[in-house]
Amino acid sequence: MASPTSNIVPAESRKPATSNHKLELERQLQRRKLLRKKLSLRLGEVGSCLLEPGCGHGHWLTAYAAQYPNTICVGLDLLRERIEKARSKAARAGLEHVHFIKAELLECIECLPAGLKLQNIVFLFPDPWPKKRHHRRRMIQMDSLSALAERSMDDAKLYFRSDDSDYVEWTRELVCAHPDWQLDETLPWLFEQETLFQRKMLSYQSLQARRIVKE
Numbered sequence: 001m002a003s004p005t006s007n008i009v010p011a012e013s014r015k016p017a018t019s020n021h022k023l024e025l026e027r028q029l030q031r032r033k034l035l036r037k038k039l040s041l042r043l044g045e046v047g048s049c050l051l052e053p054g055c056g057h058g059h060w061l062t063a064y065a066a067q068y069p070n071t072i073c074v075g076l077d078l079l080r081e082r083i084e085k086a087r088s089k090a091a092r093a094g095l096e097h098v099h100f101i102k103a104e105l106l107e108c109i110e111c112l113p114a115g116l117k118l119q120n121i122v123f124l125f126p127d128p129w130p131k132k133r134h135h136r137r138r139m140i141q142m143d144s145l146s147a148l149a150e151r152s153m154d155d156a157k158l159y160f161r162s163d164d165s166d167y168v169e170w171t172r173e174l175v176c177a178h179p180d181w182q183l184d185e186t187l188p189w190l191f192e193q194e195t196l197f198q199r200k201m202l203s204y205q206s207l208q209a210r211r212i213v214k215e
């Protein structure tokens with residue numbers, strides 16, 4: 001029997017595993033409901049945009065938005081503190097067409113307003129998750145490439161840059177195997193601006209791809 005000071009919860013009073021699962025599902029539903037509302041308020045009237053998943057502190061996207069005032073830009077990151085820094089940067093520059101959202105990539109795609117299409121998608125130094133057992137956490141997956149293609153314009157383009165050669169090869173292989181994307185090494189890099197992570201890297205590689213338009 002557990003002592004009075006122990007943290008062990010007696011088996012008979014433990015909640016069944018399904019109740020935690022139920023709670024998590026409810027949290028997820030609530031989070032998605034809020035995200036849908038937020039995205040609809042900001043992007044409900046927008047036809048197309050550039051998406052930068054894993055935008056970090058927003059160096060690249062803020063510079064891009066300053067150069068292209070007619071392109072609606074959306075940066076996503078999981079970390080609130082990075083999103084707040086990115087927002088401050090955009091506000092200081094007086095940029096109203098760039099939106100930094102705290103959200104996970106797939107969740108965000110699912111919650112985008114129905115009329116919004118992605119024109120360009122940019123991954124800059126995404127977390128490489130080098131251990132094999134963590135590869136499933138990488139942002140580039142067959143599923144995410146499918147979800148991105150589904151929400152993209154016919155002539156959408158995808159840009160990827162990383163210092164991790166294994167992640168570059170992973171992305172090259174997935175893009176080559178994917179029915180909706182094809183690598184196009186002739187595409188020029190969309191816009192050069194050093195990111196926080198790029199500044200720390202001695203070398204990196206870039207991949208460019210375009211959406212395959214089906215007849």
Ligand SMILES: C[S@@+](CC[C@H](N)C(=O)[O-])C[C@H]1O[C@@H](n2cnc3c(N)ncnc32)[C@H](O)[C@@H]1O
Nearest residue numbers: 054055056077078104105124125127195196197
């Ligand atoms: C290595 S940092 C690179 C940041 C920035 N692109 C740069 O080059 O400085 C990767 C960023 O991706 C974010 N991230 C990782 N997985 C994500 C996901 N599934 N959805 C959105 N952001 C994600 C992390 O929070 C982190 O800020």
